[in-house]
Amino acid sequence: MTAIKNSYNNCLEAMFGLRRFGIILGLETIRKMLEGLGNPQEHFKSIHIAGTNGKGSVASALASILHAAGYKVGLYTSPHLVKFNERICVNNHPISDEDVVTAYEAVKNAGYGDREPTFFEYATAMGFYEFARQNVDWAVIETGMGGRMDATNVVKPAISVITNISLEHRSYLGDSLAQIAGEKGGIIKHGVPVVTGARQKNVISVFEEIAEKKSAPLYRFGDDFRVRRDKSGTFTYFGFENTWRAMRTGLWGNHQVDNAALVLATCEILNKGKADIPLQSMKDGLEQNRWPGRLEVVSASPFVLLDGAHNLVAAQNLGNFLSDELGNRNITLVVGILDDKPYEAMLKSLLPACQKVILTRPVIGRALPPETLQPVAKEFTEDIKIIPNVEDAVKYAIDTAGPDDAICIAGSLYVVGEAKTAIKNYDFQT
Known part of the structure; x- marks a missing residue:
């Protein structure tokens, strides 16, 4: 036990000594790292999530719902609140210290080319390695910062989600909403549907342009799907083909109903041949979802x-x-x-x-x-x-x-x- 603890602490000390940010550094290093690991990101289906606010809430809800539907689910988020392991969860539980050490050693031995990886690249490679090692069916993956050059943007997801856009990380993402939207919209892949909660016209126009170039169907909150809050504390979801009543989210805050709308729209699209998610699993997963440090x-x-x-x-x-x-x-x-x-x-x-x-x-x-x-x-x-x-x-x-x-x-x-x-x-x- 002491040996594992020492190894765990040594791993984290080495990782925290790495460069923290690297959005302008490109994806070449993370791709080389993953190639050395046998491209684990190709061994599971994924959902990729970007945005300014609500990424973690949406990600955790989708992981909770997929798990309720009977799938083995990985969840990759950042930052952690107390312990690094929180970033890499399987079936709603952080991986063990021993798993962290195993993943760290695997990535360390995989090689990374000419440039030393950043902390986030290292953590991302560890997450993908662990999800493949544990044979998850689905991985719900949250970007760290931006999207286009984010280390997570090497996956080919079943669906992309962009929660919303506001001004943030300007030195990395740009000084305008349109520039930031361009970075976040970089997770949109060819032919892969994308769901967004963004409402600003200049942001939507950027997403529409990217989606059109990549032949990616774009679904917009407030246009293609919406919600109505009910007096009882529940809400009704009005989707593309379905209306689901008496829905409830386990997260506090009026804005969490909007986040839940993105989650249900994602489920509705996944149910078109990509997954089998019963309505009861959606209800159970939403109500049981908890996201630490947010209300x-x-x-x-x-x-x-x-x-x-x-x-x-x-x-x-x-x-x-x-x-x-x-x-x-x-x-x-x-x-x-x-x-x-x-x-x-x-x-x-x-x-x-x-x-x-x-x-x-x-x-x-x-x-x-x-x-x-x-x-x-x-x-x-x-x-x-x-x-x-x-x-x-x-x-x-x-x-x-x-x-x-x-x-x-x-x-x-x-x-x-x-x-x-x-x-x-x-x-x-x-």
Whole structure:
């Protein structure tokens, strides 16, 4: 056991020492790595998912549904919150430390050509290797950043999904929605249907142009399929050929109904000869789906909510949720934000519903100092505390909260990951 633990820690130390980003580096290295592994990505059917927000929620829901339908399913997502293994799941469970070591060694011995791989390329190769080794039927694969040059963009999926588009990672993806759409739309493959939740005209026109060039059928939310929210908390899905009533998602937030629409549209297309997914499996998979760190409730008293809210749209969704669902509580916001995010706009979306704020900073070089956030926070409340260490910030928030108060931990998935580690030993009422 100790030997595996040591090997596991050594593997991760080596991987975390690799370059973190590489969108401009091309796909040649990942292709060489996969060739050395025997092209494992060709040994299973896949669904490829890109977009700005909702990728993980859609991916986890599709994996949950396919598993409920009786398939063996791999799920590849990023980033992880607490442990690397979360990135590579089989049948909704992270792979073991021993599996991580096995996959790492296989990739290490496969070779990679002239350029050292990035962390994400290495992790992607490990995920594909492990899915093939475990003989999954389906793999649901989330892009890391962008799409066109993302390391995952070597798969030939049964269907592509692009959730939505907003401005993000401008130094890598471009300064306009159209440029970003071009990068995300790079996952569209010849003849492979694509489902999208994007609504902006300039974004749709980019997708339409790419899809036409590649003879890929394009299905649009709000046009080809839609949803209606019902008073009972359920929703009705109106699809291409089917209307499914009394549907329910296990994820909180009004926006998750829109994500569920993309999931059901994907299932409807897959059922045309690519998979056999009964309606009951869709219902069960949607309701049973859980996606950590996204409107995740970890305590009822005090009410403790974790949500990455790592960009403006996500922060706006969380702000709406806090106002709509927790407006009758005293809310303390524990927040830390990375330096490539529009922190002022994000805080202005989150703070109106909150009475107190604790400014913190995750352990990553790209995190903003709490002092940078303070002037914006002062516009909304005088009750501000700076606690740079996330663990200390979370503990202070919990220890000073009343039983009916609410605590929201947000601003970055790195903050949420450190918070999840910090609260492990609390005996919460759930």
